[in-house]
Amino acid sequence: MPEPVRLPAVVDPSPPAAPDDAVERTRSALTRMGAPERLAAALVAALGPDADTQLVADPWRLLALGSVTPRQADFCARALLGEAATPDDPRRVRALVVHLLRRASREGHTAVEYGRMAGALRGLGVRTVDAALQAAAEDERILLVEELPEEGDDDLDGDLPELPDPERFLALSPLGGAEGRLGAELVRLTASEPIMDSATATETVQAAAGQLGRSPAPETVAALVTAALRGVTVLLGGPATAGARAEALRYAAAIAAESRVGLALAAPSASGAAALNRALADDGPRARTVAALLADSSPLEAGLVVVAEATALDTEAFAALAAACPAEAHLLLLADPAQLPSAGPGQVVADLVASRVAAVAVLPDDPEPGPREALAARVGEGELPDGVDAPGHEVVLVPSASPGEAAHRALQLVTDSVPRTFGLDAAQIQIVTAAPGGEAGSSALNAACKARFNPGPGAVRGLDPGDRVLLAGRGPGYAPGDTGVLRGHGEQGAAVELDDGTAVTVAHPAHLRPGWAIPLAAALGGAWPAAVAVFTADSALSRPALRTALTRGERHVSVVNAAGPALAAAVRDVPAVPRRTRLVRLLREG
Numbered sequence: 001m002p003e004p005v006r007l008p009a010v011v012d013p014s015p016p017a018a019p020d021d022a023v024e025r026t027r028s029a030l031t032r033m034g035a036p037e038r039l040a041a042a043l044v045a046a047l048g049p050d051a052d053t054q055l056v057a058d059p060w061r062l063l064a065l066g067s068v069t070p071r072q073a074d075f076c077a078r079a080l081l082g083e084a085a086t087p088d089d090p091r092r093v094r095a096l097v098v099h100l101l102r103r104a105s106r107e108g109h110t111a112v113e114y115g116r117m118a119g120a121l122r123g124l125g126v127r128t129v130d131a132a133l134q135a136a137a138e139d140e141r142i143l144l145v146e147e148l149p150e151e152g153d154d155d156l157d158g159d160l161p162e163l164p165d166p167e168r169f170l171a172l173s174p175l176g177g178a179e180g181r182l183g184a185e186l187v188r189l190t191a192s193e194p195i196m197d198s199a200t201a202t203e204t205v206q207a208a209a210g211q212l213g214r215s216p217a218p219e220t221v222a223a224l225v226t227a228a229l230r231g232v233t234v235l236l237g238g239p240a241t242a243g244a245r246a247e248a249l250r251y252a253a254a255i256a257a258e259s260r261v262g263l264a265l266a267a268p269s270a271s272g273a274a275a276l277n278r279a280l281a282d283d284g285p286r287a288r289t290v291a292a293l294l295a296d297s298s299p300l301e302a303g304l305v306v307v308a309e310a311t312a313l314d315t316e317a318f319a320a321l322a323a324a325c326p327a328e329a330h331l332l333l334l335a336d337p338a339q340l341p342s343a344g345p346g347q348v349v350a351d352l353v354a355s356r357v358a359a360v361a362v363l364p365d366d367p368e369p370g371p372r373e374a375l376a377a378r379v380g381e382g383e384l385p386d387g388v389d390a391p392g393h394e395v396v397l398v399p400s401a402s403p404g405e406a407a408h409r410a411l412q413l414v415t416d417s418v419p420r421t422f423g424l425d426a427a428q429i430q431i432v433t434a435a436p437g438g439e440a441g442s443s444a445l446n447a448a449c450k451a452r453f454n455p456g457p458g459a460v461r462g463l464d465p466g467d468r469v470l471l472a473g474r475g476p477g478y479a480p481g482d483t484g485v486l487r488g489h490g491e492q493g494a495a496v497e498l499d500d501g502t503a504v505t506v507a508h509p510a511h512l513r514p515g516w517a518i519p520l521a522a523a524l525g526g527a528w529p530a531a532v533a534v535f536t537a538d539s540a541l542s543r544p545a546l547r548t549a550l551t552r553g554e555r556h557v558s559v560v561n562a563a564g565p566a567l568a569a570a571v572r573d574v575p576a577v578p579r580r581t582r583l584v585r586l587l588r589e590g
């Protein structure tokens with residue numbers, strides 16, 4: 001299986017506390033198979049308190065930990081089982097399939113074709129691939145899907161053709177199930193009745209524009225009329241459509257008010273919701289996070305549900321949101337298709353557009369986009385210029401000779417240049433790094449920021465009240481990628497004030513990360529008054545990666561480039577981050 005493009009992911013490697021006796025028993029089992037005892041607590045967290053029994057019965061269960069490789073698991077299996085540890089052992093094959101599916105999901109894929117999986121297994125020494133895959137499909141962790149290939153519209157010439165061989169896909173059961181539910185829910189929503197007729201929708205938009213003293217662009221009027229008529233609408237717009245996007249949200253609110261169906265405006269993250277509310281000021285609808293909407297005890301009652309930065313939502317989050325939409329609700333998705341897909345598996349917006357089951361409209365560009373928006377537009381076309389004409393310093397390109405210099409430049413920008421130029425404090429400036437690690441990675445940058453902005457003993461997993469934090473798990477009212485400030489810690493957990501002002505309690509301490517500098521994948525769907533983006537030669541460089549980074553700051557973005565010419569080459573030559581999903585097929589079949 002070829003290695004897909006790797007995106008930095010928000011991960012949760014820290015297991016919750018495990019019972020001491022279970023850990024001790026697991027240490028003993030690990031010793032018998034020649035594995036490091038330090039894996040015991042993580043295995044108990046992954047497999048449960050009977051982890052030792054499972055490992056003795058099936059040593060390849062070691063692959064439940066992402067840090068363990070197939071070669072290491074094979075070594076331990078041979079140490080425990082001797083000659084009985086064969087390459088085609090059904091236990092080994094099942095573990096390898098789950099391992100490969102988990103790796104694929106980390107790369108954003110929701111499913112793997114049967115033939116691709118078979119090739120990967122052969123590369124790992126499995127000889128009887130078909131029988132092995134069938135055995136693996138009997139594992140409850142694995143979902144095997146068989147589908148007839150999509151047919152064309154050719155005439156049948158009077159004869160009933162033979163049925164073609166089915167196409168087969170493998171997926172992790174929870175993820176495959178979520179994608180199936182998402183397909184069904186989106187099909188349900190596409191069948192929703194119109195909120196109002198086209199003439200009334202047009203009049204409503206025109207009236208709302210008149211109250212704002214504006215003359216709406218015909219494309220914006222047409223887009224909102226479409227949203228009123230169709231159950232699911234994708235509204236596409238790049239960085240240069242910021243003004244049109246804000247107007248569209250106000251007009252959507254007017255349609256919801258006039259039709260009395262109610263409006264819910266959602267953003268993928270707390271920083272994204274805060275940025276929306278700043279853009280809409282006091283005369284627009286108020287945005288909340290998707291996690292906050294889903295955390296409400298009462299059902300979602302809005303008849304028009306609008307999601308901004310929709311490409312940032314992964315398959316499972318989208319499935320939960322679509323299921324929460326009431327009968328006959330309309331779903332309006334605002335998205336920039338040239339940005340990175342979600343940090344989690346899936347590419348829901350792209351699949352909706354490709355399926356042609358949803359309405360698609362395009363927002364017009366603003367008459368006079370700013371320098372940052374203009375640069376992002378050029379990046380979307382595959383060009384990164386050597387310099388930027390930005391008299392107000394809205395965007396700055398900062399070359400750096402090494403990751404160490406890039407880290408130094410990023411800290412200097414956050415502590416001095418950006419606050420001095422724009423009157424912001426450090427809490428309003430977000431460092432976003434595409435570096436996977438090292439001197440310019442999030443760990444090193446966060447350590448430097450903590451020493452500079454809030455030194456302390458690190459009483460809460462290395463954090464102290466006043467620290468900026470990133471949430472790397474899901475809980476009541478929050479989701480991976482949310483950022484905020486740690487306010488305190490008590491018996492119920494950590495008190496965090498999110499960037500949109502929402503207070504949440506994080507009961508699971510492993511969900512907390514330092515948040516002065518966050519991975520680029522964690523920044524999807526977020527926005528801050530200013531952002532400093534860092535790229536190094538070992539980053540996952542692409543056109544969508546830079547386009548996404550350029551749109552994280554509302555007033556200013558600095559791009560610290562330690563990748564040299566490779567960044568411009570990636571903008572030119574890597575136009576997309578492809579993913580394998582089944583959603584297009586599910587939507588068309590529905």
